[in-house]
Amino acid sequence: MPDDVELREGTFYINRSAASSELSMPPAVLNERYDGPNTMPSLTPGPQNFIELLPLGPPPPSDSSQVISDTSGDSTGFKIGKTVTLSPFTVPADRTVRRSLKGIHLFMITINATLGTGLYWRGGQILELGGPLAVLLSFLLVGILSWAVMQCITEMLCIWPVPGALSVYVSKFVDEELGIAVGIAYWFTYSMSWSTIIATSAGEFAYWDSVKDNQSFHGLVIYLAIPFVLVCINAFSIEIYGFLEVLTGSLKIIFLAIIVVTLIAISVGAGPVSRSAQGSSNWAMPTAYDKEAAENWPIALLMSISVATFAYVGIEVIATCALEARWPRESTDGHVKSDTERPNGNLIGKTVKFSAIFISVLATAAYTLGGVLGTLDIARDDSKLPRLGWLETKQSTQNTTTNSSFVLIAAESKIPHLADIFNVFLVFTCLSCAGTNLYIASRTLFGLASRLEGGSKGKRGSFLRILAWFGKTNSRNVPLRAMILSAVAFGWVPFLQLIGGGHSSVNTYVDVLSEMASLAVLIVWACECLAFIRYYNCISRFRNELEDDEVAQVRRWSTNDWHDYPYRSHGQPVLAYLALAGCIFVLIIANGAALWKGWHLLPFLSAYLTIAVFLGLWVFLKLARGASWSWEDLSSYENVSETIQYLHEIRFSATQPTSTA
Template sequence: MITINATIGTGLYWRGGQVLELGGPLAVVLSFLLVGFLSWSVMQCVSEMLCIWPIPGALSAYVSEFVDVELGIATGVAYWFTYSISFSTLIATSAAEFNFWPSIQESTGIHAGILYLLIPVAIVCANSLEIELILIEIKIYGIIEVITGTIKLLLLAVIICVLIAINRGAFKYLKCSAFNIRFKKWVFIVTLQLVLNILLNNRNLDWKSATEFDSDAAGNWFAALLIGMSIATFSFVGIEIVAASALEAKWPRQDHKSKVSSSLDITPRPNDTLIGNQIKFSAIFISVLATVVYVVAAFLVTLDIYRGDCALPRVSWLSEDIKSNCTAPGSKAAFVAIALESGIPHLADLFNVFLIFTCLTCTSTNLYVASRTLFGLTSGLEGGKGQRWYLRILAWFGKTNRHQVPIRAVIFSAVSFSWVPFLQLIGKPDTRSSINEFIEILSQMASIGVLIVWGMNCLAFLRYHKCISVHENQKIFKARGVPQFQRDDYSEYPYRSHGQPLLAYFAFSGCFFLLIVAGGAALWKSWNLLPFLASYLPVLAFFALWVLLKIARRAPWGLVDLSDGHMVATKLQRLHEIRGATQI
């Protein structure tokens, strides 16, 4: 549920409308489908390593161990920055969604006091508290994530059903009959009928204009598709969070005398394998769930609203934000715009409440990931006397309170960019437009940062896979008691990902393509500073940090040596020791 709360956020509802306006119905469906397949491919690589080593700062540690130490540190910093800045930009986004109601939009006190101050403080408290109830230890944060995640999935299912009903014109019968029929029975029958015949007898969808695009933003439809894929990536930020939330799992304990057997495996499965099985489902299938939900919801949106609708938002870097034949810039999520046009009383208000709920729950999870990432980066540092001052400061964030909560990392991650939402209080209209563009740059940087982390972990898996393939038959591993290194041993190896190493090469290439090619497609028609900064500034900053770390640490310029069997055995044993310490 932690991973689901972070993944199913505002990306679908807000970014989906942007992609639809930009590239039309076909582009929005393909964007979510293609990026979803890429996210599944990435998680195949991450899941195989994660099922063996669910450790603090896993996504950074894998890169450090199998690629380069300094590159791993830079990956961890990029991951922390992504979710720390997302925490603040989502607060700003939720405030923008509150502006749907004019009474709130005109109140500066509500924005400053409640939206920008009290809500973030409440989220920090939810991330920091843990209590012991009678007989059972329960984490308040975990309970909140389970409840809100369940509500989010149920409400999303309701929205999908409502979109189908709107497309079929079913709600007009409600207005005429004024609920003179049994509502529950009516909803069940109508929904079942609509799901069965929507593709056979649709009345709104015009696929003749499926490749229609915004010519002000892109020179052709293919460029619009690439820009749409880059935008849609934001919706999949979070599918890798299982690497951080795995630390919260209650590891199973199996007695050595017990027998866990099946027709295919008569050997008792060790505790190490059971640990991997605890997180395997989430690591593998949440990306599939997100892809299916996004593609279905995006397709339904194309049935109910035209891409040229004035309510849909455009990409912010266009010099003229107001579309032709429109009186004001589009500023509504696609679902809210559909609800308004349906004429159903208060449906748009309900949809907007759901969007705010989704945004705030996603905000809480982003703070969780940022704090755990910072804790993972700093928990292994020595901060005693004799250490350099900056190491002592960083080591201070790697401590937990008596409830095992990294409260210092939580607070620092929350306040680092807490100033971002307050920028929206600047009163001048022309300045406010520039501020909104700046916030969108920061928001887009989040998806770029995650693409960097995805790509680096695909590279780490490729080197891990090659390393295991070369050394798995050597006696040194068995002589030193290194467990879980034979991918063909299904009784011990928790998860063997599909199509490797070809799938890892595809995932790494896909991340590189989205970073360099798709990220720059917005510049093909004309030069603009905003998309350039949003797409390439995080990449340049990442490699600049890597070079700076190399110089500061006086580290050799090269990848870690994986050719020596003894060194590799020591490396794998160290990862297993970290996992064992985490379990304790």
């Protein structure tokens, strides 16, 4: 047997030096089971190149990228036909990013995206709207829904951590145009949130009298200088950006811990003024609610669920930043250091899985704990608590400069400078969340645009040709074009507050835009659940064929010791159907509950304008691309295997390896 091939315990390996020199590509390790002398399964060896080991026979057509052929016998006398090809599915270097993010980087990015203003604002708003029991139930129920959605996303993400993953899953398993609409809606969410959070931070800066009425400071510093700094940070290489995310995420967790401990101390009587009586008053009537907003407490609870949903926007961002996650490192002997002992199994490993599985659990714990602690320290009928934007503002609320119940609690505790400290924490939270939202928006747009040139179906209108220009990266493999567009697309939103002079109608308009962005994520959640259902059903229907052909990483029910399915989510497919139903319930029922008491334009727009725009975009894409009005055909094994093959290919070809320099 030649030096460049070894048959070892039923596994083929191509020697790294020989493969690298002859194929002119980064070395790869092939590790897949070999079942016979003339039957070679397709292999999925590594993070950059899709390589196929074919059976004995004529070589592939001459248009294949690079070919090496050899026939030799091993020590047992077997004849081994060896043809190695580099897949023609390749991506130019200027349409790739680097896989450099470790698990800690991904975790902190999800922390920064999820633990934002919703943690500090929404609890007080829900308390005023539906009372303390609504705070507990709304955060808990939406947390369970987010966990169920993430179970579906995680299972697919561990197999295919590809650019624009959320869009790709819907495109390949549901409908291509629907997938594009999902990508655009998801980009809108984070591009809009980047701008509205900047506007929100201005309200927190206004807590200090020296800043409150200083329009020059608002315009030059908050709306111009701070966004410019965040844009510059996002322009750094992914290694530097990941480090900064770890730093800011760690500080955010420390700040949250300080707030929780302080709220507990205040509730048990620490400080000059004890707030324990307030909590007793709240929980003496746990279902008290705002009678101007709702006719009864169940309706107030539905409205509270809608409000709480905003806080969970961000739990799915791991699917966006996973394309830059570090793959298993390689040792000097050519083997892959995997976090599993099974060869070729779980290539993305715990790098993605930990954050994807547990971020929803951690967010639920943080929101529920923080919200409940708030109910113990401030009365539900405190006139300074924030109300829904379309309700008439109470006089004392007009005089307050913060919408955070935590800052209000700190101010009323009479502990010196505690409110200022809490407000610093909140401003930091706003700005770090804004920077992360810009990162997510840029990667979403990049993932949507990076494969448009030379797409397999050739159905590209003029809009998509323009969009393709934003799918390129710079010399540091940063999607700078996509990032700049994401930053400026809605950069005008904060400046509305200057034009309106802080008028309540302008602030309400900004709130509506923020609500629209959060509802777009609910639509994306629903589409991901549908994509998983169709994925699950097709691999279940053809499980025997997939097992017989040993198709890598999609054999969910394999009983073979060699199985390589990365992650099996719980309770499927029932959980996916329940998650889909939950998303639709919140979108249609809970978001519309504000209209049950009477007609109001702003809550109607907040609840249904996003849905109408999304459906209109989907219809427009169908008509513009001349596409058929049917789901992707997954009724035959040939179509299913082609879809899986396509996803495997883009997983291996879309990223650059981490530099070892």
